[in-house]
Amino acid sequence: TGNDTTVATAGAAGNFELNVMLPVIAKNLLESVRLLANASRLLADRTVDGITANVERARAYAESSPSVVTPLNKYIGYEEAAKVAKQSLKDGTTIRETVLASGYVERGDLTVEQLDEALDV
Structure with missing residues (x-):
């Protein structure tokens, strides 16, 4: 028909x-x-036509997504990256905030530059 x-x-x-x-x-x-x-x-x-992206909201979604921890595997390992993802979801924080709060940079597991490169969203 x-x-x-x-x-x-x-x-x-x-x-x-x-x-x-x-x-x-x-x-x-x-x-x-x-x-x-x-x-x-x-x-x-x-x-x-006329739709514009809300860049800040999109960035917040991307930075909070557990999938962005994958590049951190080479610096902190799979298990630790999984912990970061779970903690970030639990606390409602971004992956970057969770990594910094968890002390990975202070312990020397990775540098801020490596973190920036890994979490380049």
Whole structure:
């Protein structure tokens, strides 16, 4: 009940390479392309156009994501990185704040520069 069904039925009605339904297939396929193009244009004009990112909120989400601890594995190891991720989630702090509060920099496990490089979001 639509262009897709019409194209499928017309394709099944043909024999080998000689398909007398080819004009029906072409008409419905082109109509579907036109509908999709119009819908895409409307979506862009009425929804997407004018959207701006909230950079600070996006950065806060990224810095608090447990997945950003992965690059810390080479400095503090997998187990410690997992502890940092869990503690960060528990406390509601960023990964950077948790690493600094946990004393990894003070103990010399990694430098602030290494932390900055690892947590480059």
